[in-house]
Amino acid sequence: MPGIRGAGLLLLLAALLMGLFVDNTIAELSAMEASGVVALGGLSLLMAASIVEAFSRHWTYGVQSIAIAGGILVALLVTYASRGELQAVIDRAIGDIAVGRTVVTPEGEVVAARRTDGSFMVQGAVNGHETRFIFDTGASTVVLRAENATALGFKIDNLDYSIPVATANGSALAAPVVIDRLTVGPITERKVRALIAREGVLHANLLGMTFLERLGSYEVRGNRLILRAGTGS
Structure with a gap:
């Protein structure tokens, strides 16, 4: 034959x-x-x-x-x-194996896969220093961990922990700062308001609304997070 x-x-x-x-x-x-x-x-x-x-x-x-x-x-x-369920499993595995890894499409969209705990973690940069964020629409601002502050270019001695914030562990105080340059993939926003939480308060940096509201759009489609730059980015 x-x-x-x-x-x-x-x-x-x-x-x-x-x-x-x-x-x-x-x-x-x-x-x-x-x-x-x-x-x-x-x-x-x-x-x-x-x-x-x-x-x-x-x-x-x-x-x-x-x-x-x-x-x-x-x-x-x-x-x-079962291709939908199979794709979901693959996406979540990718999200956990390549923690913080993002993919940029030819259209300039930033795409991240959902992790097994349901969250999205994306790789970014604060003032040129690489760091990771948890995508969080429930956070009104970008929130950084005090443990990362020095590595991201902030002077710990100059921080004023005067802003009360609610966390999963209860109430805490955070220091207001301005990020000169916050980048995720090809998307860069300047002069982004943020908070630095005291040590031990957060387990990860939060990509909150002071960054997200500047985007052209963002959406969760299935097990993928898609970020699109605004016209001014």
Whole structure:
């Protein structure tokens, strides 16, 4: 069955090329969906060739080959039907393995994957110093940990802990500061109001509304956080 196998291999190669290089829709299917259909066709031809060859040897081999092919097809169908849940698991695993890592799309969007605890952590920079933030729309301002303040260019001795704040651990005091330059991916905002919480109050820096409200938009889509720059960024 060299002809059928050859056709199957060609379809698999075509599916790979479509997945890598095609961006437009094909017959109302996305490039990845069309690639999957073509790949399924190629795989079906390869399995059909194996079944015919197995029957030519002995009918018992043919039955075994049909059973194996059926199992493969069922597994593929189950995987396709559960692709949303599978993508969610992959996204969350990426979020935990590459903590703080963000991806920038060709359109300039900053994308982060949800972690298994449900939060989004993004890599940023404060005054040119790299740091990580938890995305938090419940925080009215950007909040930094006192433990990171010196490394981010702030002088601890000049901080005035006079602003009361509510945290998961109760009430605490924080010091008001202004971040000259706060960057996340290609997005940079200047003169961002922020607070520095006392030591032991926070376990992570918070990317709050004094930064988020300057963005063009931000959204949580499935298990992905998407940040878009404003017109002035």
